[in-house]
Amino acid sequence: MEKKTLETLVGLFVVLGALALIFLSLKAANLASFSFDSTYPLKASFDNVGGLKIRAPVKSAGVTIGRIKSISFDDKKFQGVVSMEIDRRYQFPADTSAKILTSGLLGDQYIGLDPGGDDKNLQAGDSIKLTQSAVVLEDLIGKALYGKAAEGGGNRQKEAAK
Amino acid sequence: MNPVDLLCALGARVLRWLSALGHASLFFGDLVRHTPAALRRFDLALVQIYAIGNLSLVIIITSGAAVGGVLALQAYYALDRYGAAESVGLLVALSLLRELGPVLTALLYAGRAGTSLTAEIGLMKAGEQLAAMEMMAVDPRSRVLAPRFVAGIVSLPLLAAIFSAVGVGGAYLIAVKLIGIDSAAFWSQMQDGVDVFKDVGNGMFKTIVFGVASTFIALYMGYESEATPEGVAKATTRTVVFSSVTVLVLDFLLTSLMFSTKP
Numbered sequence: 001m002e003k004k005t006l007e008t009l010v011g012l013f014v015v016l017g018a019l020a021l022i023f024l025s026l027k028a029a030n031l032a033s034f035s036f037d038s039t040y041p042l043k044a045s046f047d048n049v050g051g052l053k054i055r056a057p058v059k060s061a062g063v064t065i066g067r068i069k070s071i072s073f074d075d076k077k078f079q080g081v082v083s084m085e086i087d088r089r090y091q092f093p094a095d096t097s098a099k100i101l102t103s104g105l106l107g108d109q110y111i112g113l114d115p116g117g118d119d120k121n122l123q124a125g126d127s128i129k130l131t132q133s134a135v136v137l138e139d140l141i142g143k144a145l146y147g148k149a150a151e152g153g154g155n156r157q158k159e160a161a162k
Numbered sequence: 163m164n165p166v167d168l169l170c171a172l173g174a175r176v177l178r179w180l181s182a183l184g185h186a187s188l189f190f191g192d193l194v195r196h197t198p199a200a201l202r203r204f205d206l207a208l209v210q211i212y213a214i215g216n217l218s219l220v221i222i223i224t225s226g227a228a229v230g231g232v233l234a235l236q237a238y239y240a241l242d243r244y245g246a247a248e249s250v251g252l253l254v255a256l257s258l259l260r261e262l263g264p265v266l267t268a269l270l271y272a273g274r275a276g277t278s279l280t281a282e283i284g285l286m287k288a289g290e291q292l293a294a295m296e297m298m299a300v301d302p303r304s305r306v307l308a309p310r311f312v313a314g315i316v317s318l319p320l321l322a323a324i325f326s327a328v329g330v331g332g333a334y335l336i337a338v339k340l341i342g343i344d345s346a347a348f349w350s351q352m353q354d355g356v357d358v359f360k361d362v363g364n365g366m367f368k369t370i371v372f373g374v375a376s377t378f379i380a381l382y383m384g385y386e387s388e389a390t391p392e393g394v395a396k397a398t399t400r401t402v403v404f405s406s407v408t409v410l411v412l413d414f415l416l417t418s419l420m421f422s423t424k425p
Contacts, residue, residue, distance in 0.1 A: 003205070010208050013215045017320025020327035021366070027349065028255045028330050029356040 039066065039085035040124035044098040044111070049080035050134025052100055052109045058084045059101075060113040065090045068111065084111065093118040097130035109134060189382055192303055193311050200308035210313030214275040215320060221274055222267060222321050223328050229262060230254060230329030234336040238343075248347035252355040254333040255326075259356065259365045260421065263326035265413050268372035271318055272405035276380035279310055280401040283384030284394035292385075307381050314377025315370065322369040364420045368413065375412060376405040 049071055058066035066086035074081045086092075095116030102109050113128075122128070200207055237253045283306065286292050292302040330352075338345045356362070380401045387397030 006208060006212055009216050010211050013211065013219065013317075014320065016219070017215075017323050020320075020323040021362075023327045024259065024323060024330070024362050025358050028259070028327075028352050029358040029362050 038088040040088055041069070042066075042084045042086055042122060042124075042126060042128060043081060044084070044128040044131050045074060045077065045079040045081050046098075046100060046131050046133045047079055048133040048136060049082060050100055050109055050136060052082065052111070052134065056108060056110050058086060058111045058113060060090070060092070060115065065113070082111065091121040094120045094122055094126070095130065096122060096128055097132065098128045099132040100134035102135070185386075186382055189385070190378055193307060193378060193381065196301070196304040196308035197312060199304045200312045203309070206305070206309035207312045207316070210310045211317055213278070214271075214310075214313050215317035218271065218274050218317070218321055219324070221270055222325050225266065225270060226263075226325040226328035227332035227335075229266060229325075230258065230332030231336040233257060233262070233329070234333035234341075238337060238341055247341075247343055248351050250337045250341075250343060251330075251333065251348040251352040254337075255330055255352045255356050256361060258326045258329045258333075259361045261413065261417065263322050263329065264365050264368040264372055265409060267322040267325045267369065268318065268376055268409040269406055271314075271321065271372075272376045272380070272402055272409065275314070275317070276376055276401045276405050277398050279314075279377070279380040280384035280387070280398045281394055283307070283310075283381060284387040284389075284397050287385065287387060288389040288391075288394060290389075307385065310381060311377050314380075315373040318373030318376070319366055319369040323366070326365070360420075364416075367420075368416050371412060371416065372409050375408050379405045379408060 052068065052071060054068055054070060056068045057064040058068060066084050069083045069085050072081050072083075073079075092113060093116045095118040097114045097116065099112045099114065100109055101112045116130075233254045234250050237250045238247055241247050241249050241253065283292075286302075286306065292306065295302045295305060334345075334348065337343045338348055383397040383401045383404070387393045
């Protein structure tokens with residue numbers, strides 16, 4: 001085979017491979033949506049962040065409007081501090097509340113923002129004051145058990161407490 | 163047979179096995195040492211990339227499309243029961259990128275390209291071409307083996323990327339065009355769950371390791387084959403067996419290293 005043809009064919013192979021890699025990175029993986037074009041930071045403190053993960057979505061009315069950047073622990077207030085990055089196109093009133101929600105019964109957790117009615121908007125770096133912690137299933141079961149036990153009273157309460 | 167003889171036989175076996183392993187390791191070191199020379203004379207490697215890469219494209223593309231389509235069908239069957247049919251794309255993409263793409267490509271590569279490398283070098287040896295090269299003070303390891311080694315390491319990751327991409331395409335055809343899953347949900351679920359570095363990057367790293375391992379095995383088996391027709395036949399068989407087992411074991415080790423811990 002002539003050398004030029006060979007080089008062209010190998011070049012074609014390499015280009016095909018590179019295109020496949022680009023397709024996988026952009027279309028199948030999240031390289032394109034890695035960060036929102038321009039974002040502003042918000043913070044929220046929760047008594048319990050549950051199973052929230054970094055890069056989990058922040059949603060309002062079910063639409064993803066940002067992502068969680070980091071989760072840390074505040075040892076003064078003993079709360080979990082979640083830093084979020086919100087798309088700059090969306091502004092929220094200052095009395096917006098944040099909830100940790102679960103998508104479906106077994107799905108991943110995310111933060112839902114419920115806008116309030118304040119005239120002023122949240123500025124970059126602000127903290128969301130009104131927060132609602134993640135629902136911890138064990139707590140719920142515990143409460144349900146104690147509730148049942150309290151109804152029964154007496155000896156059965158001790159048994160249930162075990 | 164008396165116990166002493168048995169012990170002797172066992173000892174001889176272990177010693178033979180150990181010396182073969184040591185020999186293979188030294189051979190690997192030799193190959194790596196000759197790799198820069200092969201990179202300097204890249205035209206030699208180019209011919210081999212054509213033989214290993216370009217000529218494997220057909221089998222890789224057809225297998226990729228078939229595997230992607232089958233995965234989509236089976237995943238849909240299971241996921242539809244839980245009302246999560248849109249996750250088909252995610253499941254197919256993750257399994258292709260993390261495991262099936264690298265592993266199946268490496269297995270196909272061992273069958274399609276590894277065997278031809280072994281047979282070619284085995285026959286060169288049987289025809290005393292390698293010995294003739296040594297007589298002319300040309301080291302066959304740098305002239306014959308190293309370019310093929312480089313070509314294998316370059317080709318396998320590219321082939322695996324093509325395999326995975328075609329597989330995702332095949333899954334798209336089956337899931338969206340045939341079954342009728344919403345195309346936007348198909349892609350967005352995929353993009354939500356697939357990470358560039360964790361999944362695509364680690365998968366590519368796997369293919370590089372597989373490329374080194376299976377090309378090395380093919381070359382070693384060819385270079386050390388007996389210089390007879392039976393010897394070459396045996397070496398070719400061994401290439402497929404050893405490469406496949408090595409790739410699968412390496413895959414298990416790499417997977418447990420890469421994906422065992424949660425982020």
